[in-house]
C-alpha cells in the first residue's frame with residue numbers, strides 16, 4: 647500500500663537541481679564570511695523581502711529565537727498569538743533564553759487584529775513589563791494555514807507602532823501567503839522590523855531559514871546566532887539548495903493549495919469529521935473529530951490502517967499538510983480509503 651504522508655511539508659525532499667547545485671557549490675568558511683554561496687543566498691533573501699540584510703540560520707526556531715534575542719531586553723513583554731509557533735512549539739526559548747515575558751493573545755484562526763492587541767497592551771507603569779515586540783505568524787500553522795493579507799498587515803503595523811512596539815514576523819510559510827494573496831511577498835512584510843522564513847517547508851530545501859532585517863539588526867543578530875552555536879563553516883553546500891528553493895520553488899506552492907482544498911472538501915464529506923476552517927487558504931487542513939461518532943484513538947488507527955499519516959495536534963484535532971511529495975492521486979486515495987471503510 648502506498649503510504650501517504652501528510653504530517654508536514656517539512657517532509658519535502660530536495661529537487662534534482664538542488665542536489666546538482668549542492669554538489670557543485672562554491673564554498674568557503676562562513677565564519678570568516680568567505681562562503682560566496684551563503685552571501686548570495688542572504689542577499690537574495692533580503693532583496694526578495696525588501697530588507698537591507700539577511701542571515702542564514704539553521705532552522706525556523708533558531709531564526710525566531712535570534713530575532714527575539716536581538717529585539718528584546720530581559721523582562722520585556724512580547725505579544726503573540728496564543729497558538730503561535732513561537733509560543734506553542736519552540737520549547738519556550740522566548741522565556742528560557744530571551745528571558746522575555748510573553749503575552750499570549752487568543753486570536754481567530756491564529757490571527758490577531760488591532761482590536762485584540764489594544765486589549766492587551768497596557769499603559770506604561772512602574773508595575774508593568776516594558777512592552778517591546780509584537781510577533782505575527784503568516785501563514786498561521788495552528789490556524790490552519792490562514793493568511794494575514796496586506797491590508798490586514800498594514801493595520802497591524804500601524805497599531806503596533808502606535809504602542810511603540812517592534813514587529814517580527816514568523817514567516818515560516820510567508821511564500822504560501824504571498825502565493826495565496828497573489829501579491830509580491832514584500833507587500834506582506836512592509837514596515838516590520840524582521841522576518842524569519844523557512845526554506846525547508848514547501849520550498850523543499852533540506853536545511854535552513856533566513857532572518858532578514860536592517861543591516862544594523864542583522865549585525866547584532868549574527869552575534870546571537872554565533873552564541874547559540876550557529877557558527878557555520880562550508881555551509882554554502884546547504885545555501886546552494888536554498889537559492890534553488892527561492893528561484894524555482896515558490897510558484898508551485900499553488901499546487902499544494904489546490905490539493906489542500908480538494909482534500910478538505912473530501913474530508914468534510916466524512917460524517918465523523920468537521921473541517922476546522924471552511925475556507926482553506928493554503929496547504930494546511932485541520933480537522934476536528936466529532937467525538938460522538940469516533941474517538942481520537944479510533945481515527946488515528948483508521949488513518950494508520952489506511953496508510954495515511956497525519957499529525958494529531960490537540961485532543962480532537964488532526965493536521966494534514968500538502969506538499970511537493972503529494973500528488974493528485976494521493977489526495978484521491980486518501981478520500982477513497984477513508985470513505986470506503
Ligand code: TLP
Pocket residue numbers: 653654655656704705706707708731732735783785786787816818819844846855
Ligand atoms: N513547523 C513544523 C514543526 O512544528 C515540527 C511543522 O511541521 O509545521 N514557525 C512555524 C510557523 C512553523 O510551522 C515552524 C515549523 C517553525 C516556525 C520552526 O521551524 P523549524 O522546524 O525549521 O525550526
